Amino acid sequence: MTGTSGGRSLTPEERRRIIDIAMELARTGQTGDLLDFLDHGVPVDMADADGNSFLMLAAYHGREETVAALIARGADVNRRNSRDQSPVAGAIFKGEDSVVRTLVAAGADLDAGSPTARQAAELFGRSYLLEGAP
Structure with missing residues (x-):
């Protein structure tokens, strides 16, 4: 984030609030609004206190359009959270077939994390x- 609002630095509370709002946009699949946040300087791989990135939250909640948009913006498909879980393993756990396919097509590492995507599947x-996946 640029760290300013109207020429002043954001307070830690304002920064946390922006992050919370953006995380909720990823979780609920409000892709356009989330992309607006990214356009205004919020990093695509920003993570919450649990290490969950926008991509992780979108994948876990089955938000295929948001997942695809984040990947197009350069999100790290292999970024794991603080519990060593990957977005693809989370999508497998939740049974989000289309999200899994999108992540696999984007090069998600099926052997990363704990459990790995292969183990979760x-x-x-x-x-x-994962049939036909490398």
Whole structure:
């Protein structure tokens, strides 16, 4: 973030509030509004206190359009949260088939994190989502 609003620096509380709002936009799939935040200086890979990026939240909540838009903006498809979970493993856990396919097509590492996407797919009976993946 640029750190200014009307020529002054943002307070820590204002900064936290902006981050919270942007995270909620990712979680709820309000893609256009989230992209506006990015256009105004919010980093695409910003993370919340739990290490969840916009991409992680969008993937976990099945927001395929938001996931695709974040990937197009350069989001790190392999950025794991503080619990070592990857966006693709989260999408597999939630059964978000189209999101998994989008992340795999964008080069998500299926062997990163704990559990890995491959382990999650096997554990939850969703190995079909990774058929044909490298």
